[in-house]
Amino acid sequence: MSIHDIIEGKKQWRAHMARVKALPPDYQIVYKEMQKYLFKVGPIDLSDGPLLPGIVDFFEEGAAAGKGVLELIGDDVAAFCDDLIKDSRTYADAYQESRARCE
Template sequence: MRIQDIIEGKKEWRAHMARVKALPKDYQIVYKEIQKYLYKVGPVELTNGIGLLSGIIDLFEEGASLGKNVLEVTGEDVAAFCDDLIKDSKTYADIYQESVNQKGNEAMKED
């Protein structure tokens, strides 16, 4: 990765976080919890940019402009909202499970 790519990535992230800080406080809190959840669950695509997170901000900005409470946008179960967003995405948990299954199958073949 080039230095210029790192600098551009930082600029993009700062602009992204400025959008988060412009949201109402309840939206900011839920956004940060979503961000933590997604980083823990680990959709692989999340590391390739901030597209999914930007989409969430777009949704939140629209909800806030309509005067909606953040839970009207996400629903009461924020984790289920996140799971629905990444349901078709490969996660690090999926990769780990595949690795464990492969090692188990290899061990069974050795017997």
């Protein structure tokens, strides 16, 4: 990874977070909780994949329509996140696969 790639990645991340900060406060709170959860259990390609920007797109549309964030995702944030990543390869999957190879 070159310095140019690192700088470009930081620019993209800052732009992404600026979009999050433009959301209504309740959306921001839920997004940050989702982000923490997904960074803990989420897919391997989370940081450079389409999932997080897709969530922001979804939230921007919901906010523009005047809906509350829980109207969009329901009361169980973790279940919503699990549903988003159900077909993605996670770090837990990679760990289990490496353990299985060692046995």
